[in-house]
Amino acid sequence: MRVLLAGGPTSVHSRIGQLIESAPDIQIVAAVESGVEGVRLAHDLRPDVVLIYAHSEGTDGIEIARKIVGSGELPDAQAVMLAESAADDSVLGALKSGVRGFLEREAKPEALVEAIRAVARGEAHLSPAATRCVLDKMFPFALSGPGDDIDQLWSELTPREREVVSLAALGLDNKEISSRLIVSHFTVKTHINRAMAKLNVRSRAQLVAEVHRSGLVRARIGE
Secondary structure, three states, X not given: OEEEXXXXXXXXXXXXXXXXXXXXXXXXXXXXXXXXXXXXXXXXXXXXXXXXXOEOEOOEXXXXXXXXXXXXXXXXXXXXXXXXXXXXXXXXXXXXXXOOEEEEOOOOHHHHHHHXXXXXXXXXXXXXXXXXHHHHHHOOEEEOOOOHHHHHHOOOOOHHHHHHHHHHHOOOOHHHHHHHHOOOHHHHHHXXXXXXXXXXXXXXXXXXXXXHHHOOEEEOOOO
């Protein structure tokens, strides 16, 4: 897939290039510091994914995203935003502008590559911190207690699978879940994959959405 780096200093571009150069399916077609130039190149080069730095020269990263993926003029393009931190205004503003992926600037190489691939497939990919930001802002969630309706909806999942997907819905990544439950990273991944198969969802984002829709994780009333 073809990736455009829009906005951000040359040092960031260099680091990103080094992070994803080992991925044979990803090609960086251009890298520019100027947000305005990034918008122009997105229209000229028609990349599959635009990696946008939140603090871009001359133009705010959210505005860049809005002009590239939020305008409807490039229906096949997707965007991932890199930011210094997962602050409320950055995350929610990015998502509203059409961005499907959000990571912190210091994200691990595998996380960056995974995000690019995920949004290219039309899926969402948020860092654990960004996920928690969205959930905390929109719904202050807590694990629900047992209930007949929930038990009926989630009867195909084992108690451990319910526990794992509930923690995933609260924004924890696999490493954090494995630490919380004192199980291996592989075990967490297995539970997630089995839950996805049982619930017939294709991505972790869809799984999290189902958890919230079902009421397995619910909002605290009055908070």
